[in-house]
Amino acid sequence: MTSGGPVFITKPSLPPLAEIIPLLEEIWNSRMLSNNGPLVQRFEAALARYLGVEHLSLVANATVGLMVALRHAAVAGGEVITTPFSFVATAHAITWAGATPVFGDIDPGTLNLDPERVERAITPRTRAIMPVHTFGIPCDVAAFQDLSRRYGIPVIYDAAHAFAVSDAGGSVLQWGDMSVLSLHATKVFNTFEGGAIISRDRDTKRAVDRLSNFGITDEAHVDTIGLNAKMSEINAAIGLTQLNHIDDMIRARGIVAQRYMDGLRNVNGVRCVCPPCGSGQNHYAFPILVGRDYGMNRDALLERLKAHDIHARRYFYPLISDMPMYRDLPSAHAGFLPVARQITSQILCLPLYPDLDPARQQTIIDLVIQGQADIGPDRQNSRFDVEYLARIAS
CATH class of the missing domain: 3.40.640.10 (Type I PLP-dependent aspartate aminotransferase-like (Major domain))
Known part of the structure; x- marks a missing residue:
């Protein structure tokens, strides 16, 4: 830890x-x-x-x-x-x-x-x-x-x-x-x-x-x-x-988001979802998608971070349509929601708040970077590719 x-x-x-x-x-x-x-x-x-x-x-x-x-x-x-x-x-x-x-x-x-x-x-x-x-x-x-x-x-x-x-x-x-x-x-x-x-x-x-x-x-x-x-x-x-302080808070969140963008932009199998800073964003969250080309699956990365006392979250998992009160609705059938189902298996939101310590954030970035080399039996994600997702959704 x-x-x-x-x-x-x-x-x-x-x-x-x-x-x-x-x-x-x-x-x-x-x-x-x-x-x-x-x-x-x-x-x-x-x-x-x-x-x-x-x-x-x-x-x-x-x-x-x-x-x-x-x-x-x-x-x-x-x-x-x-x-x-x-x-x-x-x-x-x-x-x-x-x-x-x-x-x-x-x-x-x-x-x-x-x-x-x-x-x-x-x-x-x-x-x-x-x-x-x-x-x-x-x-x-x-x-x-x-x-x-x-x-x-x-x-x-x-x-x-x-x-x-x-x-x-x-x-x-x-x-x-x-x-x-x-x-x-x-x-x-x-x-x-x-x-x-x-x-x-x-x-x-x-x-x-x-x-x-x-x-x-x-x-x-x-x-x-x-x-x-x-x-x-x-x-x-x-x-x-x-x-009185919201503009400063949003700017500070943007700095944290940019550090993630800079640190993770070349990690194979990881896609940073949010648009770039300065595009009208409030930097509410920093979601990434963990794909097949990464060294481990999403849940293994979640556990790796947790072992270092870093608590990322799988937002949003499971899908609402998979919850007991909604899963029997006709529209909840998995075949109607291929993109959502793919995304929910790969999404991971990394910690983000205005005063996130840069050293601790660098630890998060380093752990994600290191994970791309850990090729092992936990690589269970199906292929992630935007063109592929668009194709199965059509």
């Missing part, structure tokens, strides 16, 4: 404690703890300005945010097409909203939901499409917009990883009917627990806000079935202080 203490997949970023104290004093003095208090209102406005969006609603977490968005889209009793390669909350939210997930295969380059596969899955029962900006890599938003226009189906983005991510057209959060951010402790920007729904227009925001507050219109009227999705004043206080 290498000295220096454990290295976990991530470490939450925290603002200076001294900056939070005055906001906590405001909460103690006002005794406003929830119900759209003054700090929530300030944070909502400040976050919308920072992200460059007009209509933003804070919620308690991203999962309830997805449920609220799906409820507004009236998906109950129908189907929602989504990716099997995501955190399970994506499909859980669809199910809690009263719809059935339909899984489409993913693009071998971006690892995001493939619009062509989505189009093949559209039926009269399709109520929405829910792509995920996986690892903060933008989806093919133009293609999904085209599908939405041609079929009259709303697109709701699970943007849990996509805080401050942009493409050539600006913020990726401006696409679709709604986008839902996660502000969970493990994300690039956190409020301990939290989330945000970005709406296309003011009417949608008003509806989302009502749904997030039990469906209450005023003190005497409840006009729809809502739930309690409100963010607390404490979480808003954390968010306000985090905003």
Whole structure:
């Protein structure tokens, strides 16, 4: 075991404690703890300005945010097409909203939901499409917009990883009917627990806000079935202080990501998935794909790192479509998801957070480099090649 203490997949970023104290004093003095208090209102406005969006609603977490968005889209009793390669909350939210997930295969380059596969899955029962900006890599938003226009189906983005991510057209959060951010402790920007729904227009925001507050219109009227999705004043206080430091945190994450890119670019059998630094990324994660030409399989590399107290993660493994509550769905059949199945057997996310010690990161890089020479019986990955994946997906 290498000295220096454990290295976990991530470490939450925290603002200076001294900056939070005055906001906590405001909460103690006002005794406003929830119900759209003054700090929530300030944070909502400040976050919308920072992200460059007009209509933003804070919620308690991203999962309830997805449920609220799906409820507004009236998906109950129908189907929602989504990716099997995501955190399970994506499909859980669809199910809690009263719809059935339909899984489409993913693009071998971006690892995001493939619009062509989505189009093949559209039926009269399709109520929405829910792509995920996986690892903060933008989806093919133009293609999904085209599908939405041609079929009259709303697109709701699970943007849990996509805080401050942009493409050539600006913020990726401006696409679709709604986008839902996660502000969970493990994300690039956190409020301990939290989330945000970005709406296309003011009417949608008003509806989302009502749904997030039990469906209450005023003190005497409840006009729809809502739930309690409100963010607390404490979480808003954390968010306000985090905003003072988020640009520095994203820059620091980019430096860590670039060290990985530089160190691993010539390792046979390893593909670094994320786009290069400076391309609108937030550097939420550093996923690699471990292919047949590498010296060992993905799980053997995971164990090698763990032996040195380095805790990488197999995000996302298993596929959502392989989990007990979803594996009997027709769309979960392995033959319909060849690319996702290939990717989930090879994916490994390496530790990434702003203050990752460069020496410990170099240990990670060295262990990956050394692994390419360890040719042995554990080389069990099937062939990885982008052209091959594209061929089997066609």
